[in-house]
Amino acid sequence: MKFLGIAGHSGMGKTTLLERLVPELSSRGLVLSLIKHSHKDVDIDRPGKDSYRLREAGCKEVLLLGNDRWALMHELRGAPEPELDELLDRMQHCDLVLVEGFKNGNFPKLEVWRPALGKPPLWPHWPGIAAIASDGPLPVAGTTRLELADTAAIADFVVAHAARR
Numbered sequence: 001m002k003f004l005g006i007a008g009h010s011g012m013g014k015t016t017l018l019e020r021l022v023p024e025l026s027s028r029g030l031v032l033s034l035i036k037h038s039h040k041d042v043d044i045d046r047p048g049k050d051s052y053r054l055r056e057a058g059c060k061e062v063l064l065l066g067n068d069r070w071a072l073m074h075e076l077r078g079a080p081e082p083e084l085d086e087l088l089d090r091m092q093h094c095d096l097v098l099v100e101g102f103k104n105g106n107f108p109k110l111e112v113w114r115p116a117l118g119k120p121p122l123w124p125h126w127p128g129i130a131a132i133a134s135d136g137p138l139p140v141a142g143t144t145r146l147e148l149a150d151t152a153a154i155a156d157f158v159v160a161h162a163a164r165r
Contacts, residue, residue, distance in 0.1 A: 002162035003088060003097040005109035007129060009119045012112045016102055017133065017148065021098070030095040032133040035087050037101025043073055086165060096162055108161045112148065115139070130161050 006014050019113070025032055030110040045052040045064070053071060055062045063072045084102050091097055100105075106127040113121045123129040123143055131144035133154055138145050146154050 001088070001091070001093060001097060001165045002095065003099055003107065003165065004158050004162040005099040005102060005105065005107055005128065006112060007103050007109045007122055007126065008102075008112035009117070009122070011117060012114055012119075013148070014112045015152075017112055017154070018098060018100065020151045021158065023027050025096065025158065028155070028159070030159075033094045033097045033103075035084070035091070035093050035097060035099045039165075045073060064128060096158070098158075108163050109144070110154065110157065110161075113138075114148070131157055 006018060008014050019042045022032055022034075045055065045062075051062045051064045051073070055075060059075070060077070061072060061074045063070060063147060084099065084105050084107070088153065099105075101111075103122060103126050108130050109126075109128045111122050111126075111129045113119075113123075113132050115134065121132060123132055129143065131146055131148045132138060133148045135148040144157075146157055148154075158163045
C-alpha cells in the first residue's frame, strides 16, 4: 500500500481536484481509498436511529451495514485523535490511499494552492510538500509546480511520489 497527502488551506479546491484525480488513477488500474481529516465535528449518523442511540448509550464502536455500504463509527470520548499510521492500519488493502488533511505529518504531499484566494502557500513551512498544483505562478521558486487543470500530470506525480508503507 502507498499513500500521498493532498494539502492546502480550506477552499483551495482539494476535493475538486480529488474528484478528477480519483477517476484518472482508477482508470490506470489502481484501487484507491481516502482518509479525510476534518477539524469540524463529523457525524454520519442521525439522532433517533438505532445505531445513534446505541453509540450514545456508550458503545465505543458501531458498525452500520446497509444494502450498499457499511460504516464503522468509533467514538473518541475525549481520547486524542489517532495518528495517521493507526488509521492507515485500519484500511483494507488497496494500491493507494489519498490523505486529505494531516498537514503537519511528514509524508509526501501535493499542495493545492490558488493565488486568487489571497492566502499564502503552506510550502515551505509545512513538512512533506513535494509539489504545488496551482492555477497561477508560485510566489517563490524552489518547488515543483504542476498545472492545477492538468489531471493526468498530477496523477503521474502522485504515482511517482506516493510513499510505501
